[in-house]
Amino acid sequence: MAAREHTALVDEGGVHVVEDAGGTRRHALHLVKLVVPVDGPLRVEREGARPLEVRAPVLTGAGVAHAIIAPGPTVTAFLPPGGLGAGAQVAVRGRVLALEGAQAERVRAAAREVLRGRLDNAAARELMTACARAFTPERPPVDRRVLRAMRRLAEQAPERPALGPLAAAEGLSRSRLSHLFHDAFGHPLRDYVTFLRVMAAVRALVDGAAPARAALAGGFHDQAHLARAVAATLGRTPGAVARSHFVQAPAAPGRMVAP
Template identity: 30%
Template sequence: MTVSNRQAWQGQIWLGDDHGLLVGRPGHTDRHAHYAHQVLIGLDAPVWVEVDGQRLSGPLLLVESGQEHAILSQDDPCITVFAEPLAFSSAALLAACDQGAGDPQRLARLLRDWPRPPLDARLGKALARIRGVDEHALPAEELARAATLSISQLERLFSGSLGLSVRRLVLWQRLRQALQLALAGHRLTDAALAAGFADSAHFSRSVRSQFGIRAGAALRHLRLGTLA
């Protein structure tokens, strides 16, 4: 299938601090992997996903953080949930999705109110600084100072708790910010620069590697909503 023939993602997306929810028709993606857990819930038919090279189908499918996957379903509406592993274990996310599977608004409320596990206070301070990232650089030294740690201690804390580096989590947050700005109506270049990307090409490459889609084509058919 050529890129031009691929259906773009369509629907409405709600973004929370540590999760997001998209209701609509999924589009085809290339293989990719990202930090968030992902759950797909078929509304009218089973969903199809390729995970680690294996094709899977069902009414509700989980893709865990860091798993390489591609979305194969395109025609049938579904709910897609993204949730950061620090906020939701895969078991907790599946429990929430089971309870709210057929009702997007109820699922949005469940995800918003679901109890989060306690965080190491030092990690919490670093995450708070990352969530406030802007167009400026955010060196590891600054994060280490915020968490009152050395850089090596900070990296060990992140790799042990999250399984990823400080740099990759900062990139994930910049992607969230740029996507939110673009969905709110900002030009792609302006959204990318405001979130700290060098240019729109840098942002587009990051979207492609993290989500397996082309940013411009994908965002054109999505609407930004507010969590209930």
């Protein structure tokens, strides 16, 4: 039987709750992700590395390929690397990290509150904020020009990202913008563009669109192209995404609010 899942999307991040045993295929999400096993262990598999088996919250850096296996309930917070997740991204850039001590307990307590109550916009934002506050940036924040370009990119039609004009608006060349993005987040700007296209398709699926129409909404060639991109980015199939109980709906490109 499929695990019961609930998802709240807040701004460019969100919270995902799996009430039973669950897991994902190998994927590389382009957000900072904090997975909290509420009562049991957690296994994180990475290519070329030993599996990480812990009973603690696990932080994965943006763009780090991995798979998750959990025999019990989990609460996952997705933190935008240029916003709430800036400190976490610095701490985990390019790797997977198990939290310890007071840091882990604060995050686990916030996750349990989400499980005890109703997953809505306020609860999701509170958990995301609690996760973000567990980390203090150890280096200057991301270049503001990159952050502004990211915000504008999220507002564009996903199938036609105009990276050249975005860079020029910040006084940068396209190659310089790509370099600054990679330096800040540890993965290519083109992968972030793919993530935005996947999320545009996810919003269409949440609104009840058929997979073929959702593929068009994300600028993908066809349904098969969408399925490959969703699996690579989220570790799930478009059908599994559509069956998840979403408690929020899109207000504008790149933004999600409570209905």
